[in-house]
Amino acid sequence: MAAACEWHPGQAKVATKSQKIQTPIAIQAGRYRLIWGKFCPWATQIAIEIDLLGLDQVISKGEIQSLRRRDLDTDWVFGATNQVKDPVLQTARLSENYRQALPTFSGRATVPALVDTTTGAVVNNDANFLLDNLATAWRPYFSTAAPELYPAEQKEAVRQTSQTILHEINEVPGKILQAKSQVEYEQLAQTFFTRLASFDQILSTQPYLLGDQLTQPDIRLFVTLVRFDLVYYYQNKLSYKKLTDYPALWSYAKRLYRLPAFKQNTDFTAIKAHFYQVDDTPINSFDRVTPFGIDAAKWA
Numbered sequence: 001m002a003a004a005c006e007w008h009p010g011q012a013k014v015a016t017k018s019q020k021i022q023t024p025i026a027i028q029a030g031r032y033r034l035i036w037g038k039f040c041p042w043a044t045q046i047a048i049e050i051d052l053l054g055l056d057q058v059i060s061k062g063e064i065q066s067l068r069r070r071d072l073d074t075d076w077v078f079g080a081t082n083q084v085k086d087p088v089l090q091t092a093r094l095s096e097n098y099r100q101a102l103p104t105f106s107g108r109a110t111v112p113a114l115v116d117t118t119t120g121a122v123v124n125n126d127a128n129f130l131l132d133n134l135a136t137a138w139r140p141y142f143s144t145a146a147p148e149l150y151p152a153e154q155k156e157a158v159r160q161t162s163q164t165i166l167h168e169i170n171e172v173p174g175k176i177l178q179a180k181s182q183v184e185y186e187q188l189a190q191t192f193f194t195r196l197a198s199f200d201q202i203l204s205t206q207p208y209l210l211g212d213q214l215t216q217p218d219i220r221l222f223v224t225l226v227r228f229d230l231v232y233y234y235q236n237k238l239s240y241k242k243l244t245d246y247p248a249l250w251s252y253a254k255r256l257y258r259l260p261a262f263k264q265n266t267d268f269t270a271i272k273a274h275f276y277q278v279d280d281t282p283i284n285s286f287d288r289v290t291p292f293g294i295d296a297a298k299w300a
């Protein structure tokens with residue numbers, strides 16, 4: 001799923017699906033709130049970009065819980081109980097904000113979700129659209145220190161590299177979990193590791209994917225790299241190599257992590273809880289046991 005974080009694909013599925021919402025976004029300070037999850041790679045991209053551009057001064061952020069509720073397969077909540085409300089939106093379940101946009105909504109509430117605080121309605125839940133919209137249309141609100149994530153002279157390179165990362169890196173872990181054959185799995189894994197090797201080569205001669213300047217594709221790649229050794233290597237059987245086996249990629253990932261916008265939106269504990277424990281039901285099988293610790297110091 002390229003646009004949002006849904007349910008954990010290893011668990012029992014229900015019939016409902018996510019629904020894409022794309023309504024006009026007014027470029028107006030203080031009007032919108034990003035609802036995201038620290039565990040979700042798609043939503044984390046948006047959170048990083050908001051902070052990196054200084055848009056956190058005009059777009060607020062609210063977090064959903066990392067674990068599903070045992071009785072809410074298609075929804076997300078904002079606190080330790082189902083009654084805790086988001087302090088700005090004053091809703092206890094994300095589906096309430098989806099229904100403000102679509103009164104007949106019955107699908108999966110997903111993140112990222114950009115919500116209009118004047119109506120409480122989700123206006124957009126497409127990560128790819130939001131990444132581009134924030135990096136271009138919101139320029140009047142960028143901080144003076146904001147990097148040029150979508151430079152005009154590299155527009156096509158940004159677009160092409162972003163699409164490559166989306167299809168050959170970001171989407172692969174999810175697609176592998178849906179693989180129906182050994183051949184399908186191996187094709188996906190081969191695509192993933194071939195692309196990582198090519199990026200490792202590129203980054204051995206320059207600091208960022210497109211040269212000396214950090215651009216949007218770097219954000220897109222980072223969210224998968226930071227989950228690779230912790231989750232995808234084991235759970236998605238992407239075990240041919242680890243991130244630490246790619247010298248340039250590993251150095252690059254650590255360099256990005258040291259930037260406040262990346263570090264403050266990376267939560268290893270939340271990632272582990274979501275991808276292994278999944279929901280708040282009692283742990284009664286080994287596959288839901290959360291791996292012991294993480295040496296976060298190695299990312300320093």
